[in-house]
Amino acid sequence: xxxxxxxxxxxxxxxxxxxxxxxxxxxxxxxxxxxxxxxxxxxxxxxxxxxxxxxxxxxxxxxxxxxxxxxxxxxxxxxxxxxxxxxxxxxxxxxxxxxxxxxxxxxxxxxxxxxxxxxxxxxxxxxxxxxxxxxxxxxxxxxxxxxxxxxxxxxxxxxxxxxxxxxxxxxxxxxxxxxxxxxxxxxxxxxxxxxxxxxxxxxxxxxxxx
Numbered sequence: 001x002x003x004x005x006x007x008x009x010x011x012x013x014x015x016x017x018x019x020x021x022x023x024x025x026x027x028x029x030x031x032x033x034x035x036x037x038x039x040x041x042x043x044x045x046x047x048x049x050x051x052x053x054x055x056x057x058x059x060x061x062x063x064x065x066x067x068x069x070x071x072x073x074x075x076x077x078x079x080x081x082x083x084x085x086x087x088x089x090x091x092x093x094x095x096x097x098x099x100x101x102x103x104x105x106x107x108x109x110x111x112x113x114x115x116x117x118x119x120x121x122x123x124x125x126x127x128x129x130x131x132x133x134x135x136x137x138x139x140x141x142x143x144x145x146x147x148x149x150x151x152x153x154x155x156x157x158x159x160x161x162x163x164x165x166x167x168x169x170x171x172x173x174x175x176x177x178x179x180x181x182x183x184x185x186x187x188x189x190x191x192x193x194x195x196x197x198x199x200x201x202x203x204x205x206x207x208x209x210x
Contacts, residue, residue: 008038008088009207010129012099014173015137016166017159018144019189020196021097024137027197028204029095035208040087043097045072047079059156066117069107073121076100080126100126101134101176101184106158109172110165130183133207135200136173137189141166 011028013021025041032039045055054075058068076099087094100122107113141163148159177184185203187196 006091008090008092008094009132010084010088010094010096011204011207012096012101012131012134013137014098014101014105014134015187015189016105016139016141016144016169016173018146018148019137019139020147020193021137023193024135024187024196024200025095025097028200031201031204032093032095032208037208038092040083040092040094041096042079042083042094044079044099044102045075047075047084047096048082050078051075059158062157065107065111065113068111069103069113069118069121072103072107073125076103077125080129085129096131099131099134101136101173104176105169105172109175110158110161110169130180132183133203134177134180134184135203136177136184136186137196138170138174138186139189141170143190 013025013028015021029039029041044051045058046052054071057063058071058075063071084094084096103122104118108115108118144166145163148155174186177186187199189196
């Protein structure tokens with residue numbers, strides 16, 4: 001039977017800004033492709049032409065908290081309909097930089113969005129879909145900020161938030177992980193990249209064998 005006759009797997013990478021997700025996403029994609037798996041790599045907010053336009057607004061334009069949350073889910077609904085769901089249906093594996101766990105961490109944890117409103121949006125936008133595997137890269141905001149400063153990139157409006165905001169985001173990620181241990185694996189992102197990569201490859205490799 002052809003692999004395309006099976007639903008693909010959905011893997012998401014999460015963590016506060018500066019946690020080193022990008023390097024490890026590239027390693028995971030390379031591992032999957034080396035095993036002959038067709039991979040679609042994408043990101044949120046974004047992933048589609050409309051999503052990328054919404055991304056620019058979300059990262060750079062001030063807005064009400066609920067507007068922010070609804071725009072995040074609007075971009076996600078388009079992303080799911082145009083890219084993620086069709087890829088999974090074709091048997092492709094989707095590797096995504098952030099998904100709904102990020103909205104929980106940043107908008108509920110960081111900004112204080114009402115949890116019930118978040119739950120309604122999540123149930124509406126993707127009631128029957130969660131990632132098969134989520135890797136949360138856990139790092140102290142102090143170290144994350146130092147890494148971003150060393151990289152020299154211009155910060156967006158989330159990255160410019162005070163340290164207390166990033167502490168709340170981190171705590172929300174860990175709280176969400178604690179409620180879904182079968183799906184979410186927490187990775188200590190304070191170690192050397194090669195050590196982290198070995199752990200990521202072991203976890204993703206295990207999903208390949210499942």
